[in-house]
Amino acid sequence: MKLKKNIPLIDQHDKFGFWGGKFGGSFIPETLKKPVEDLTTKFEKLRKNKKFIKERDHYFKNYIGSPTSFIKLKNLSNHLGGAQIWAKVVSEANGGAHKIYNATVHALICKAMGKKYIIGDTGAGYAGKMLSMAAKKFGLKCKIFMGAKDIKRQKPNCDAMKRNGAEIVPVYSGSQTLVDAVSECMRYWVSNCDNTHMCVGSTVGPNIFVKICGWSTAQISRELKSQLKKEFKKIPEKIKLINCVGGGSSAYGFWSEFIDYSKKQIELIGVEAGGSKKSKLHAAPLSRNAKIGILHGAASYVCQNDEGQIEETQSISAGLDYPGVSPIHCFLKDIKRARYTYATDEDALNAYKMIKKFEKINPSLEPSHAFAEAIRIAPKLNKDTVVIVNSCGDAEKDRDILKARLGNY
Amino acid sequence: MNNSLITQSFQKAQKENRPALLTYIVAGDNTKKKSLEILKSISDYADICEVGFPHNTPIADGGQIQTSAYRALKNGIKINDVFSIVKKFKKIKKNTPIILMGYYNMIYQYTENKFISKCKKSKVDGLIVVDLPYPENKIFAAKCKMNKINFIQLISPTTSKSRLKRIVGDSHDMIYYISMLSTTGGKLKVSPKKIIKEYQKIKNLSKSKNIVIGFGITEKTIKSLRKADGLVVGSAICKEITKSIKKRQNVVTNVTNVVKILKNKIK
Numbered sequence: 001m002k003l004k005k006n007i008p009l010i011d012q013h014d015k016f017g018f019w020g021g022k023f024g025g026s027f028i029p030e031t032l033k034k035p036v037e038d039l040t041t042k043f044e045k046l047r048k049n050k051k052f053i054k055e056r057d058h059y060f061k062n063y064i065g066s067p068t069s070f071i072k073l074k075n076l077s078n079h080l081g082g083a084q085i086w087a088k089v090v091s092e093a094n095g096g097a098h099k100i101y102n103a104t105v106h107a108l109i110c111k112a113m114g115k116k117y118i119i120g121d122t123g124a125g126y127a128g129k130m131l132s133m134a135a136k137k138f139g140l141k142c143k144i145f146m147g148a149k150d151i152k153r154q155k156p157n158c159d160a161m162k163r164n165g166a167e168i169v170p171v172y173s174g175s176q177t178l179v180d181a182v183s184e185c186m187r188y189w190v191s192n193c194d195n196t197h198m199c200v201g202s203t204v205g206p207n208i209f210v211k212i213c214g215w216s217t218a219q220i221s222r223e224l225k226s227q228l229k230k231e232f233k234k235i236p237e238k239i240k241l242i243n244c245v246g247g248g249s250s251a252y253g254f255w256s257e258f259i260d261y262s263k264k265q266i267e268l269i270g271v272e273a274g275g276s277k278k279s280k281l282h283a284a285p286l287s288r289n290a291k292i293g294i295l296h297g298a299a300s301y302v303c304q305n306d307e308g309q310i311e312e313t314q315s316i317s318a319g320l321d322y323p324g325v326s327p328i329h330c331f332l333k334d335i336k337r338a339r340y341t342y343a344t345d346e347d348a349l350n351a352y353k354m355i356k357k358f359e360k361i362n363p364s365l366e367p368s369h370a371f372a373e374a375i376r377i378a379p380k381l382n383k384d385t386v387v388i389v390n391s392c393g394d395a396e397k398d399r400d401i402l403k404a405r406l407g408n409y
Numbered sequence: 410m411n412n413s414l415i416t417q418s419f420q421k422a423q424k425e426n427r428p429a430l431l432t433y434i435v436a437g438d439n440t441k442k443k444s445l446e447i448l449k450s451i452s453d454y455a456d457i458c459e460v461g462f463p464h465n466t467p468i469a470d471g472g473q474i475q476t477s478a479y480r481a482l483k484n485g486i487k488i489n490d491v492f493s494i495v496k497k498f499k500k501i502k503k504n505t506p507i508i509l510m511g512y513y514n515m516i517y518q519y520t521e522n523k524f525i526s527k528c529k530k531s532k533v534d535g536l537i538v539v540d541l542p543y544p545e546n547k548i549f550a551a552k553c554k555m556n557k558i559n560f561i562q563l564i565s566p567t568t569s570k571s572r573l574k575r576i577v578g579d580s581h582d583m584i585y586y587i588s589m590l591s592t593t594g595g596k597l598k599v600s601p602k603k604i605i606k607e608y609q610k611i612k613n614l615s616k617s618k619n620i621v622i623g624f625g626i627t628e629k630t631i632k633s634l635r636k637a638d639g640l641v642v643g644s645a646i647c648k649e650i651t652k653s654i655k656k657r658q659n660v661v662t663n664v665t666n667v668v669k670i671l672k673n674k675i676k
């Protein structure tokens with residue numbers, strides 16, 4: 001298993017769709033073979049089409065609001081007294097999170113394929129909110145599948161979806177969270193694939209969905225690269241890129257331009273959800289050494305029991321509360337290009353409190369996991385080290401949880 | 410695999426001028442003991458019994474089969490229990506073919522070779538793996554064949570013509586045609602006439618293969634599809650199990666009655 005240089009990681013799979021020969025693939029029912037094949041052909045065509053790229057870039061700039069800003073967290077850096085800490089404030093993107101990139105691209109593809117209906121899964125509600133926004137913008141009818149537990153804990157995003165005219169389909173099976181939402185969404189697609197396009201909300205699912213999502217979020221690292229050059233005149237000698245990992249779409253998007261750099265120069269650190277300190281449950285298949293399994297059409301490290309039943313997960317952050325993870329991150333873990341760790345619910349809450357105390361940004365619970373790791377390692381590093389956190393979501397959606405756990409928001 | 414039990418069952422049905430009846434229940438629904446009793450009882454009327462090994466993240470099953478699977482898992486069913494149910498069944502009904510049906514992760518965790526050898530020991534006749542499509546299933550299917558286990562390929566209305574030819578070419582004794590774009594348990598949204606027309610296209614490619622139709626078949630619709638080599642009924646049976654449990658009635662009797670009715674409709 002080896003990385004190839006100058007080829008986007010999303011394209012480094014074999015003919016069956018596996019990265020490193022074992023992660024990914026397309027474990028799908030026969031009915032979905034054709035729609036997945038059609039989508040694959042269409043996407044490969046579109047990404048080579050100059051007009052389509054122009055259209056994408058137009059919407060990235062004028063609709064999403066690229067580039068999002070890159071700022072130094074001076075007070076936090078001074079307080080911790082080690083590395084300089086920076087944030088890429090992706091939460092400035094239209095809608096408040098990176099999910100808008102994938103949603104916009106899927107809506108454009110849906111339109112290009114001549115389909116009028118679009119469906120998607122959501123956990124934190126951002127993927128759903130963004131898809132409902134993009135659907136509205138491009139005149140598509142939209143259905144969002146969401147676990148009943150998540151509907152309760154992420155109300156602000158549900159309100160937004162409804163305002164945008166999307167139908168929220170509550171999912172009551174299993175743990176009533178993201179894993180069940182994705183299953184139900186895929187089941188719906190099986191029954192309606194003739195006129196409906198499916199968007200998977202992260203770099204998970206059958207191979208093609210990993211690719212489309214990664215291709216969309218990669219915009220984040222393109223922006224960061226030029227912002228780094230502008231700020232430092234060149235790419236600094238010591239960088240750490242810290243990102244939370246649920247499915248892994250923001251992390252891949254944040255890293256994709258930097259994967260070819262040496263690990264010594266640019267370290268990639270993924271932070272999973274460790275769950276509550278007191279609980280055995282978590283959502284950290286990479287950092288807590290889950291076995292490889294098949295979930296939602298792809299092979300990846302998956303929280304599961306010996307029998308192959310998918311295990312319940314637990315996290316304060318609905319966006320990270322998922323038992324699987326992108327095959328791309330499994331590959332990056334195995335070849336040791338990225339390092340994966342986890343932060344507990346409590347770590348994330350403490351990090352959020354500290355960020356709020358020192359800085360003007362308002363990271364949601366997902367990136368708060370990444371900030372927890374930055375806060376942990378920064379004091380041990382020297383001031384030439386540039387630690388950058390992807391602040392990929394806005395905490396507005398978490399206001400009820402934050403109020404309950406921290407007393408104020 | 411000439412002369413497999415599966416082929417023999419189709420021949421027998423053909424002689425009686427009717428399609429074979431295939432039933433589906435989930436192993437361990439609602440207990441290990443009960444599902445064995447159901448199997449024994451319905452096999453008086455069913456020609457081939459499909460037995461699901463339940464998974465808690467089924468991406469192609471509708472509500473009825475999901476309910477059965479969750480119920481079985483809640484009552485503690487393990488993969489080894491599934492095999493022991495089959496083994497016990499086969500001791501009494503050695504001529505009724507058993508087809509196991511489920512999702513690939515369970516086989517993957519058990520490991521392919523161990524799974525196949527366990528199938529052999531328990532006298533499993535065939536396997537359907539919902540999320541291991543062609544051509545990804547080629548190696549596994551070949552392993553099954555070497556061990557005289559039928560790997561059953563699925564075909565759907567979305568399957569392209571060239572793909573269809575390749576799948577049929579690589580198939581074993583039986584092929585499963587999915588009647589419509591749906592998960593299991595959906596309402597039949599395509600007319601039986603149209604389904605039979607599509608079915609005939611596949612049949613014309615390979616007269617020697619036994620082709621069954623499944624998805625959406627109930628007491629109401631089964632008769633209209635009797636031209637097929639075989640018909641699979643799953644969700645309607647799982648639904649009856651759920652109903653009987655809810656009403657605290659005898660599950661075995663009620664389910665057997667449903668199967669009896671299904672059989673009478675195609676005689």
Ligand SMILES: Cc1ncc(COP(=O)(O)O)c(C=O)c1O
Pocket residue numbers: 097098099123124125126127201202203244245246247248249250251318319320364366367392393394
């Ligand atoms: C703000 C935010 N960050 C992170 C995630 C996790 O997903 P991913 O790892 O794909 O970025 C989500 C998912 O909902 C999210 O809303």
